[in-house]
Amino acid sequence: MKKILPLLALGASALAHANEDAAQTAQTFAQALIDGDSAAAAALLAIPPGSADSANYRSTMQQCLAQMLTEQPLHNRRILSREARRDGGGYTVTLRVETPQGQDSMGVPLARDAGGWRVALSATDLGCNPDASGFPDPASAATAYLATLNGYDYGTPRIEAVHYRDGKTAAEVILSGTGHAVVPQPVEEPYRIALQTWQRGGQWVVDESCSGHCVQPLPLAKP
DSSP: OOOHHHHHHHOOOBOSOSOHHHHHHHHHHHHHHHHTOHHHHHHTBOOOTTOSOHHHHHHHHHHHHHHHHHHSOOOSOEEEEEEEEEETTEEEEEEEEEETTEEEEEEEEEEEETTEEEEOOOTTTTTOOSBTTBBSSHHHHHHHHHHHOSSEEOOSOEEEEEEEETTTTEEEEEEEEEEEESSSSOOOEEEEEEEEEEEETTEEEEOOTTTTOOOEEOOOOOO
16 A cells, blocks of 8 residues: 555545544545645644654645645545554554545554554655655655665555664664565565665755665564
8 A cells, every 4th residue: 555645546445343533533534635635634644753843744744735636636535434453553444435436445554642543654655755855754765765666565664763863964764564575476574674864955865875785674573
């Protein structure tokens, strides 16, 4: 599930059962996208770990979503049902949506913060690159970089930690998840990796002075 807006454009959705608060948050987020309300959608996004300015991050995401929804409006869609299932420390809510082309479904990951349930989708997951030269935080830069790599699909990485250094102008991002090699019969496997990022002109990018070895494998976390 990379790019949720294209999925919604085809249709998207929900099923039944779940933590009601998490399920309601996912439905409210999807409805905001359908209604073209970029401000409401951006307000429900989780702030990536290590983001120095949450207000700036949401403002940037709102502008990007507004542009995308103008170019690709999601009218004539209706959420039919929803179902939430436990996923680690959060939930994934599956929504089923009626669209002009029929019915489709998607999963919306949620994580809890001090303000309640938030949609745990990064700029990359939303197909949103607010600035081609960089991203508003180290975590978004790291996940975007992984999505560009050939030969291996990292799925939807979880951000474990962001370690700043050099006066917060550089940061190491620790990511984990499950992925697979891009082969005819892929086998899912767990991974845990690190990427080095740095700030350039107010935006974050991955440090690519690594001669093709930017993804640093780390030991898997103990269960």
